[in-house]
Amino acid sequence: MTAVGLPALKATGIRASYGVGEIIRGIDFEVAAGEVVVIIGPNGAGKSTFLRALYGLIQTTGLVMLGGQRIDDVAADRRLDLGLAFVPQGRCNFAGLTVLQNLEAALLRLPRAKRAAALESTLELFPPLRRLLRRRAGNASGGEQQLVEMAMALVSQPKVVLLDEPTLGLSPIASEFVFDTIKALRKTGTGVVIVEQNARQALEIGDRAYVFEQGVSRIVDRCDRLLGDRRIREVFLGGSVDDLPLTTES
Ligand SMILES: Nc1ncnc2c1ncn2[C@@H]1O[C@H](COP(=O)(O)OP(=O)(O)OP(=O)(O)O)[C@@H](O)[C@H]1O
Numbered sequence: 001m002t003a004v005g006l007p008a009l010k011a012t013g014i015r016a017s018y019g020v021g022e023i024i025r026g027i028d029f030e031v032a033a034g035e036v037v038v039i040i041g042p043n044g045a046g047k048s049t050f051l052r053a054l055y056g057l058i059q060t061t062g063l064v065m066l067g068g069q070r071i072d073d074v075a076a077d078r079r080l081d082l083g084l085a086f087v088p089q090g091r092c093n094f095a096g097l098t099v100l101q102n103l104e105a106a107l108l109r110l111p112r113a114k115r116a117a118a119l120e121s122t123l124e125l126f127p128p129l130r131r132l133l134r135r136r137a138g139n140a141s142g143g144e145q146q147l148v149e150m151a152m153a154l155v156s157q158p159k160v161v162l163l164d165e166p167t168l169g170l171s172p173i174a175s176e177f178v179f180d181t182i183k184a185l186r187k188t189g190t191g192v193v194i195v196e197q198n199a200r201q202a203l204e205i206g207d208r209a210y211v212f213e214q215g216v217s218r219i220v221d222r223c224d225r226l227l228g229d230r231r232i233r234e235v236f237l238g239g240s241v242d243d244l245p246l247t248t249e250s
Pocket residue numbers: 018023041042043044045046047048049050
């Protein structure tokens with residue numbers, strides 16, 4: 001279904017904390033170019049914390065390789081320049097600026113000569129943004145703002161993008177558009193890591209998934225297999241994975 005090659009991002013033995021107590025307790029993780037990897041798991045499992053750890057926002061140990069380059073000792077901002085983008089949960093664009101101005105702010109990271117082409121290829125991925133360019137970002141709908149966030153993260157054509165709950169609070173139609181856009185990202189070769197509450201829809205568009213619980217990765221498998229797995233269906237319905245004979249894989 002997808003051309004999956006060498007890992008675009010590979011993380012080994014990741015442990016992370018906010019200062020007191022370990023939240024992420026030894027996770028191995030990888031995403032290939034053009035692969036969509038889903039992370040699911042109950043509230044408080046450490047999904048958001050794991051993305052923050054990969055991006056270098058919190059105290060973390062372990063090895064993080066991005067396209068063959070070691071980045072775990074690199075500051076978060078610099079990780080973006082190297083090709084790792086992060087879209088945190090919630091909206092954080094500049095509400096008072098227009099959609100175009102927001103995109104232009106993100107484009108400032110690129111050399112001037114590349115900005116026009118980068119804007120154009122981003123708009124090709126996000127056609128609905130074209131008619132919103134002059135609108136104040138704060139007046140756009142929740143779904144439109146999520147697209148703005150994703151577009152801002154993608155203007156620099158990262159190797160890997162980390163998306164934390166991109167459909168949270170969106171209508172079903174807006175969510176569907178976000179999922180469709182994620183599917184389209186495959187063709188660009190970007191590796192996508194998506195943390196999702198909407199596990200079923202995420203598993204339907206994803207290639208592989210990790211199931212986190214209490215700071216560890218309890219299951220790693222192909223999404224299509226997980227969709228058919230009775231134990232995973234129980235998790236979808238809000239059950240605990242505690243008492244289930246889960247497998248752990250590398
Ligand atoms: N800024 C913080 N400072 C201290 N502890 C935190 C902080 N953010 C999260 N935690 C703790 O880390 C643990 C994991 O939280 P995290 O937000 O990563 O979970 P999650 O899987 O993303 O959950 P959700 O599905 O609710 O978003 C929780 O016990 C949470 O209380």
